[in-house]
Amino acid sequence: MTRIIEKTNPRLTSLISLLKNKGRENEAKIWREIANRLETPNRNYAEVNLSKINRYAQNGETIIVPGKVLGSGVLEQSVKVAALNFSASATSKIRDAKGQCMTIEQLIKDNPKGSGVRILR
Template sequence: MPPNPTGPTNRQLRMLARFLRKAAMANSANIWRVVAEFIERPRRQRVVVNVGKLNRVANDGDIVVIPGKLLGGGELKKRIIVASVNVSRKAAQKVIEAGGELLTIPELVRRNPKGSNVKIVI
């Protein structure tokens, strides 16, 4: 019997990390490799970001990737494009009300394979 697993046991997260690593190699874009490393972390070390933090660190028109969950704490007054692993209903509502856009991480990779002008928020 193997030792206790580290990293995600969730099949979808493992597939997402594999997809990101392949995208990083194919497009020479290290940003996707870094995002994959965050996604592969153990559950207790996963990234959780509130909407209020996005309001502080992002500018209008920015493209932001969150290698974890986006929660609805705080206010968002900027139009940004957000891609994350998971989003709460309240956070999704706040992003859309601010005029922003929500994407999945694979959608963002397909739109912007080189990862140019993408910020990682942790």
């Protein structure tokens, strides 16, 4: 018999339900994909370094990370980064590069259709 384990973090459960609702309302598949990735166990969450964001993002682009952004590497372009969590060094390096750190909830509010957003993991 399989065990059903639910998330105990109230912020995470409300975020997952918000993502599913916005995905249905706006017919945006990106929010459903992020919700599916956040429903997985914590050990499967993405951990993305700034060097990877620098490698794959264009200047002025919006990036979403369904996990944590870490501060290893250098960020040379101005990007908007939305993630579940940020390390302290990552937030300072993103702000030094004239970028913007935001939560996934803020990104949903700013861009409900999810257009022009790239997922990194």
